Amino acid sequence: MGKWIHRFVLEERRLEFPFVGLTLTALIGGIASRWAAPGAQGVFWVAAYLFGGFYGVIDGALALRGGRLDVNLLMLLSALGAALIGHAEEGGTLLFLFSLSNALQTMALERTRRAIRQLLNLRPPVARRIREGKEETIPIEAIEVGDHLLVRPGERIPADGVVVAGSSTADESLLTGESMPVPKGPGDPVFEGTLNGYGALEIRVTQPTSDTMLARIIHLVEEAQAQRARTQQAIDRFEQRYAWAVLAGAALTLVLSGLWGEAFDRAFYRAMTLLVVASPCALVISTPAAFLSAIAAGARRGILFKGGMALERLAQVRGVAMDKTGTLTENRVTVQAVRTLNGNHPDAILALAAAVEARSEHPIARAIVEEARARGLSFPEIREVKARPGLGVIGLTPTNSIWVGSPRLFQEQGIPLPDEVRALLEESQRAGRTPLLVYDGQWQGLIEVADRVRPEAAEAVQALRRMGIEVVMLTGDQPSVARAVARTVGIRRFEAGLLPEEKLERIRALARSIGPVAMVGDGMNDAPALAAASVGIAMGKMSSDVAVETADVVLLQEDLRRVAEAIALARAAMRTVWQNLAFASGVIVLLVALTFGVGIPLPVAVVGHEGSTLLVVLNGLRLLRWRWRSAGGGGNLSRG
Structure with a gap:
């Protein structure tokens, strides 16, 4: 029971919106009781503070336990300070708007988590196993390598394997981004979570359920969510110093206002307002709002980013090195x-x-x-x-x-x-x-x-060049073959006859000459170069395990155009981050100036502060609707 309450209340935050509603109800009750029942006003204000500050107290306490001072504590201090000088109504309004903003942020960011949870829902709960000519239904966890499974039309394929009998098509769009159904017949590979089409298939399982392509995707996406980009790490470090600076600034404002002869209540009110307007909520959420949305948008398209750091580095690349065999060729x-x-x-x-x-x-x-x-x-x-x-x-x-x-x-x-x-x-x-x-x-x-x-190779190279990216081919094949492939796809610069360690050295030399370089490969021999590059990109669902583990980005669909699409998405994410940071900083400067210039009321300060935070989150969520326009070499945000 205790674990259920902990998950329901704290982890899933199911009470956020109910508590926001109760806070608003208490505020309305407190205002109404001013005329109807003045003696009951205190009860309503206490209720507003309890419900409005519930999650703020929990988050602030957790931050303090970790030795950090965060925006939750700044808001709570401001609300308590307002109550101490007889402005409980305004403090309650602050907590209502702050809790509403946090609840809306949770709901908005939940959209990115839902997009990723779709991958989990692709896994069917049971499978039909054929043994000695008889069919039996078993849980997905009981599937073993070598089992023969029956997949009927319209069912999701329960494991990675190969077709041994039957013919059909498979919808792999949610897994790889491939828009058209893929024909399947004897000898063709099939993947867990993909949707079987018009015909029944008998498949032989080739991978344990813990190591299917879908399981690997889910693992990679979970890792990506846990990683923090350098921009976000810098902002997190900045937040600690900044929060203490805001607290010190509020105290200094109170002292200096007193020295200038300003009434204590007025000076204290100004200090509490400063705590609100200078809090870095919007700054702190700027990066994760954009990066989580970009990671989710990429996962929908079969582009897996291993965290915000991969997005950040990919947005900066000035060159792309490509292996020949299995990358530029089939x-x-x-x-x-x-x-x-x-x-x-x-x-x-x-x-x-x-x-x-x-x-x-x-x-x-x-x-x-x-x-x-x-x-x-x-x-x-x-x-x-x-x-x-x-x-x-x-x-x-x-x-x-x-x-x-x-x-x-x-x-x-x-x-x-x-x-x-x-x-x-x-x-x-x-x-x-x-x-x-x-x-x-x-x-x-x-x-x-x-x-x-590959039929799309020339188009992919042209798309990268339109984006201002230099494309180089590195291959271990003989020069005559490399020259012919380079001429076919439009690559002007190539090096042939390279051993794996020589590819690594060429990557480093390329980075010294033109800047950050991405390496695209699919085999074990590409792993050293993938690791040495600013960003390693493993292409294709059949890439070697070593290549996938070494790479920073995994392209599930064997389509070279996805490389340019991934870079365009990363650049869009970084543009959104900088937009958010500039907007959030500008709002803070404006509100601080108004606090000292004209002395804005605390509710107005809260609206400005929380409004900027919500706008930053919504701007990040626009990346969920991002669409690639390869003809123009960029991406856009559109419905679809």
């Missing part, structure tokens, strides 16, 4: 062209190569076989296949042998390369493609394969 080898040497049709050459490669699991072999099948080609019978690792394969038919491999395969066997073959090899290498020669006693031709460049 890390999927495909056949780019088939070149003939003896007048045969390209399909005949492709069929020969596919026959030899059909039994291999090498990515290049799979690419050749997939292309042949896509063209509807039939393969000749191969009696035996001899693999030469790193060089190629040799297939034996009833009549001859078929060689498919790199130029080194033939050079090591003492088979000379004719001039026309060398010419084709040079053209292929200049284009950044990997050439495979096909030979069956005669030179049949050449098959060019390459890792396919």
